Amino acid sequence: MERNRVMILGTGPAGLTAAIYAARANLEPVVVEGNEPGGQLTLTTEVENFPGFRDGIMGPELMENMRQQAERFGAKFIHGWATAADLGQRPFRVTVNDEDVYETDALIISTGASAKMLGIPGESDLVGRGVSTCATCDGFFFRGKPILVVGGGDSAMEEATFLTKFASEVTIVHRRSELRASKVMQDRARNNPKIKWVMNVTPVSVQSDGSKVSGLEVKDNETGETRVLPAEGIFIAIGHRPNTDFLKGQLELDSVGYIKTRGVSSATSVEGVFACGDVMDPHYRQAITAAGSGCKAAMDVEKFLEGASVHDESVSAPAL
Incomplete structure (x- = not known):
């Protein structure tokens, strides 16, 4: 030995x-x-x-x-x-x-x-080409572009708020109707005019234009209908x-x-x-x-x- x-x-x-x-x-x-x-x-x-x-x-x-x-x-x-x-x-x-x-x-x-991942089709293939788990590391590359942040905790609120420094708009996507984040972090995000919300949806797949991220397909948890949220960057913030x-x-x-x-x-x-x-x-x-x-x-x-x-x-x- x-x-x-x-x-x-x-x-x-x-x-x-x-x-x-x-x-x-x-x-x-x-x-x-x-x-x-x-x-x-x-x-x-x-x-x-x-x-x-x-x-x-x-x-x-x-x-x-x-x-x-x-x-x-x-x-x-x-x-x-x-x-x-x-x-x-x-x-x-x-x-x-x-x-x-x-x-x-x-x-x-x-x-x-x-980093915890969603485990949906397209996600792992597009890491480094629009899918990221670190806003501080990669936010700069999305200057002037629409971004999605997936998550409902403090980390998601923090990352979304940080990304508003670069993105044209940031949309928080969460699978529930209510957030897990602390009230302080929620209020900070909700008071930011560049942050939008898509709640009570489940991510289904990451969409690509052939070389990079083009959007996130989500399913409405109430109606079961699917749609694609256009975006050039998707930040996974689920812990x-x-x-x-x-x-x-x-x-x-x-x-x-x-x-x-x-x-x-x-x-x-x-x-x-x-x-x-x-x-x-x-x-x-x-x-x-x-x-x-x-x-x-x-x-x-x-x-x-x-x-x-x-x-x-x-x-x-x-x-x-």
Whole structure:
């Protein structure tokens, strides 16, 4: 059974940044690629808000550059995903692809969170060509165009309000007659003149003009009639699901399933296990914040392996 000093689960911006920092610290990290090597950015076309790229960069290219940078410093990559973990004692054991077992002295979990999708025809085929799950990431590309936001919670209201900065109009599509969002968020959306509403309908399929989104087919829940809502962008805002099922209750999670970390550190409820990126961040979900948390996790791991305590007080202001 192979034993490693550090294992990193996931290869999004958080996991790859952690790999870069850990490799540069001569920790020889072993990185498990995950279900979506490169994370959600591999589903994004152009990334314009990652610092250092004045003219933007394609999502898959950015992630490949980060991977090669980690490999340059000695990170080793394993194809597959973690299907089980035993965190009861050190060294921890991680099962990959239900068959290969690895031991590690420290573990960084950066398995991310997957956006919930509608699961209707045309949706997955048009991700990156009009279908999106991130208004902050992709809103700019729909300047002056009609947009639909599917959802009825706070996230949908927030995304719709944000998208009014770019779109010619934003239509909120919801399957019920009433919203789940808080009153404050509802009022903010309803008071925005650029937001329209289509309620009590069920999305049926995403329509295409052959190359990109052209509309959303919906069914009226009362009459059963279908119609197409024209749009050039469809933002799915029905929530995210953190990828923590394989942990089976071994770490402290919040009510949704996100990993809880200690104070400003990346330390979890199990000593020697650290978390970074979207798997512990239900709020920001940006590539740059994920990358920053990956840096923190690698630095915390280095301190831990040196015998230093990593907890709330482990990060203090430098002396002036």
